Amino acid sequence: MNTLKLYLRSMGILLKCQMQYPLSFMLQTLAQLIMEGGEMLAVILLVDRFDHLNQWNAGDLYFFFGLMSVTFYLTECFGRGITGNFPYMVRTGQLDLLLTHPRGILTQVMCSAVDPRRISCIAVGTVSLVLGSRMAEVRWSPQNILLFAESVFCGFWLVLGLFLIEAVLCIHSVKSVEIANALTYGGRSACQYPVDVFPRPLRMLFTVIAPFALVMHVPASVILGKPVFGWPAWAAWISPLSGFAVFGFMVFLFSRSMRFYRSAGS
Amino acid sequence: MSYIQVRDLCKRFYVRKKRSSESFLREKETIQALADVSFDIDRGELIGYIGPNGAGKSTTVKILSGIMTPDSGEVRVGSQIPWKDRKSYVKHIGVVFGQRMQLWWDVPILDSYSLLKDIYRIPEDAYRKRLSELSEALNLGDLLRTPLRQMSLGQRMRSELCGSLLHRPEILFLDEPTIGLDAVSKLALRDFLKWENQEHRTTILLTTHDMEDIAALCSRVMVLGHGRKLYDGQLQDLLRRYDRRRTVEIRYDRSGCIPVLPASVTMQREGDGFRLAYQPETLPTAELLALLQQAGSIREMTVQPQNIDYLIAEMYREMGL
Amino acid sequence: MKAYLSVFRMRFRLETHYRGAALGGIACQVFFGLILVALYRALYAGKPQSMPLSHVTTYVWLQQAFFRMLLASDADLMDKIRSGGIAYDLCRPLHLYGFYYVRIMAQKLMGSLLRAGPMLLFAALLPEGWGIALPASVPALILSLAALTLGLCCICAMENLTMAFTMRTLDQRGIQAMMNLLMMILSGNVLPLTLYPDSWQRIITLLPYAQMLDAPIRLYTGETAVPQAPAILLLQAGWTLLLVGAGCLFWQRNQRRLIIQGG
Numbered sequence: 001m002n003t004l005k006l007y008l009r010s011m012g013i014l015l016k017c018q019m020q021y022p023l024s025f026m027l028q029t030l031a032q033l034i035m036e037g038g039e040m041l042a043v044i045l046l047v048d049r050f051d052h053l054n055q056w057n058a059g060d061l062y063f064f065f066g067l068m069s070v071t072f073y074l075t076e077c078f079g080r081g082i083t084g085n086f087p088y089m090v091r092t093g094q095l096d097l098l099l100t101h102p103r104g105i106l107t108q109v110m111c112s113a114v115d116p117r118r119i120s121c122i123a124v125g126t127v128s129l130v131l132g133s134r135m136a137e138v139r140w141s142p143q144n145i146l147l148f149a150e151s152v153f154c155g156f157w158l159v160l161g162l163f164l165i166e167a168v169l170c171i172h173s174v175k176s177v178e179i180a181n182a183l184t185y186g187g188r189s190a191c192q193y194p195v196d197v198f199p200r201p202l203r204m205l206f207t208v209i210a211p212f213a214l215v216m217h218v219p220a221s222v223i224l225g226k227p228v229f230g231w232p233a234w235a236a237w238i239s240p241l242s243g244f245a246v247f248g249f250m251v252f253l254f255s256r257s258m259r260f261y262r263s264a265g266s
Numbered sequence: 267m268s269y270i271q272v273r274d275l276c277k278r279f280y281v282r283k284k285r286s287s288e289s290f291l292r293e294k295e296t297i298q299a300l301a302d303v304s305f306d307i308d309r310g311e312l313i314g315y316i317g318p319n320g321a322g323k324s325t326t327v328k329i330l331s332g333i334m335t336p337d338s339g340e341v342r343v344g345s346q347i348p349w350k351d352r353k354s355y356v357k358h359i360g361v362v363f364g365q366r367m368q369l370w371w372d373v374p375i376l377d378s379y380s381l382l383k384d385i386y387r388i389p390e391d392a393y394r395k396r397l398s399e400l401s402e403a404l405n406l407g408d409l410l411r412t413p414l415r416q417m418s419l420g421q422r423m424r425s426e427l428c429g430s431l432l433h434r435p436e437i438l439f440l441d442e443p444t445i446g447l448d449a450v451s452k453l454a455l456r457d458f459l460k461w462e463n464q465e466h467r468t469t470i471l472l473t474t475h476d477m478e479d480i481a482a483l484c485s486r487v488m489v490l491g492h493g494r495k496l497y498d499g500q501l502q503d504l505l506r507r508y509d510r511r512r513t514v515e516i517r518y519d520r521s522g523c524i525p526v527l528p529a530s531v532t533m534q535r536e537g538d539g540f541r542l543a544y545q546p547e548t549l550p551t552a553e554l555l556a557l558l559q560q561a562g563s564i565r566e567m568t569v570q571p572q573n574i575d576y577l578i579a580e581m582y583r584e585m586g587l
Numbered sequence: 588m589k590a591y592l593s594v595f596r597m598r599f600r601l602e603t604h605y606r607g608a609a610l611g612g613i614a615c616q617v618f619f620g621l622i623l624v625a626l627y628r629a630l631y632a633g634k635p636q637s638m639p640l641s642h643v644t645t646y647v648w649l650q651q652a653f654f655r656m657l658l659a660s661d662a663d664l665m666d667k668i669r670s671g672g673i674a675y676d677l678c679r680p681l682h683l684y685g686f687y688y689v690r691i692m693a694q695k696l697m698g699s700l701l702r703a704g705p706m707l708l709f710a711a712l713l714p715e716g717w718g719i720a721l722p723a724s725v726p727a728l729i730l731s732l733a734a735l736t737l738g739l740c741c742i743c744a745m746e747n748l749t750m751a752f753t754m755r756t757l758d759q760r761g762i763q764a765m766m767n768l769l770m771m772i773l774s775g776n777v778l779p780l781t782l783y784p785d786s787w788q789r790i791i792t793l794l795p796y797a798q799m800l801d802a803p804i805r806l807y808t809g810e811t812a813v814p815q816a817p818a819i820l821l822l823q824a825g826w827t828l829l830l831v832g833a834g835c836l837f838w839q840r841n842q843r844r845l846i847i848q849g850g
Contacts, residue, residue, distance in 0.1 A: 002384075002387070005384065006381075006384050006385065009380075009381055009384055010381060013370055013373055013377050013378070013381055014370075016372070016373050016377070017370060017371065017372035017373055020372045020413075092366075093363075093366060094366065096328070096333050096363070096366070097361070097363070097366055097368045099331075099332065099333045099352065099356075100331050100332070100333065100356050100359065100360075100361040101356060101385050101386070102352075102353045102354065102356045102357040102385070102386060102387075103353065103385055104353070108385075259335065261334075
């Protein structure tokens, strides 16, 4: 529990830091709003032109988009230390300082940054979710609410785990870290649509390697009342746990890699 | 058994050489950062660690502070090995890198300290006591409510020191702490380090390029070059070895007087007087004095040892660095 | 003139030096392309449109291939503006606008040329209905190349103007981010402009953002017929001239202000 307290206190201090520059914060939050608004606009325009995507109609598509956007940007907001700052910390040797503290590295990296600007992206996602669940006439029973929460929560760890790939590459001083973006940002772009619209190789990729489908699409489709893959409803309670599996595996790789860490500078 | 034991420490780095525009191959170059370095440090010592850039000083500090794992060799600090069980080890050490800040930039440093309190799991009353002790010794006072960003470099360094000593480390590693500081800040910092060393028997390992720091603080120095330990002992002994020349500044009553001296003495005019350098071993001071007096009546004269930086440069040159 | 050429040469060397990073970028871009094509294929399977699918896939691949052209990426220059280091450039015996224009162009051209080649080759090798289609005709190809050149000129003028503008604002990162996003949305990177509602398209295609990649791509696919080409090229040239003019004026003002304020 002490770790959680440390994280919360760090968040407090970081927010205090950010609020020192209110204008900059507001402008950047606005920019984020335009970005995510643009992404949502694209979905709306596609729905306007094509009506539906396979078995999914407008409401379903907004729901999937909202789920992805809320989950992804919650991670970017609270896991900023891993999703954004880690390469910088390695390059500048800031990581050395963390290593001299008696706490886990990942804990400290998580505590080192927060990105409250993402609040606007999360807001767009929420609007899309509300719109989608209205149009698809989702019944928000306690069960559905719990399933939804599980999906978002596990999604958080999944996305964090995928961003750890970049961190591991960084430790081994690999230059072309953009490869890792294919799974993170690529995964977000692809899996804001339900996975069954993609051909088999992509579907496998997003089910087995970066299991966005298991974490988000299976429970979401159950909530929408149209289960994908023809799986039974109880499967939706288990499949999101794969997010933890990915995160756990990446944490293992990360801690193995830290042994090879060679600090920067003289 | 001494407190810190280092035996045959080795560390190699591989760097990718920049490719020439024609060649498509990358060449790997090996740099021996540390080669069989051994030393012992006792509890409560204050040791200076010097050497030219790239000698392996920072690598040693990084290994001793648990950031880096050596290729081979043994290190024991107290009863622990730094790179094994990092978390329990680093509770007992404090590190200050002169060019990296661990405190937050935009909030009052008191906030940063209370977060460090949580990180190190310091009990509340111990933290209070230590903070008031340190803030008095470092003269932080009103600064505690000031963000780092509004501080001068000297104030920042003092705040950093306070931050890394809050958990009462047994050893303090300082990597060029006085870099860029003005004279007043430097003196204050030195006084504080002496105080901390004597008051709490904190072992301090100081790497620096500032020889004045070493001269003022450390009785023992280690010299490192090309990854090897070249000297380990008293600073005075080291200086005496290279300190063969003396500088004389002299002014005569009349400006026309020019002393006639042997070729082993270098002489240059400075203002209305002269600056001479000689070696007492080849030309005894009494003889030099006689020669100087022959030229006219001396108004004033000073004899000084050589500048310490000059000595070190001489030493590096002789050691082939 | 010589100074400008050496800017190009330096940039080229830099780009080839970082080919490892470029390969990673290409792989990532290809992946994004595949995802988008798969998505549009699924959408078309449900409800075919008047515009053939091959136009859309071609649009996607060309957008991905020349992505680097859109991206405002001169981080060095932005840093210089932020830190005030730009004052040094004022001391150089160069036309400030021209110097930055060439700098931006070198970066965009060299960056995208090195990436576009392998990516278009990959897209051409993909099976029917997935990859890039051949141009509508030989004149269409030639005209689209001309339009691409004009589009590049237009983009550079736009970015230069943004740069001049951000120098005036209090928070450069915020403004810069917003300009970039407008670019992504209105140039057809997020969603091909051809898939916007027809009534929107009539307006969006007139904006400068559409001149950059959308106009050349439409000429390539034959969406814009050859007889209409002169009007398009004229529109592109018009925007370019306008943006260059505004940029020149802005930089001149900035320069004067910098000199008066002493940096």
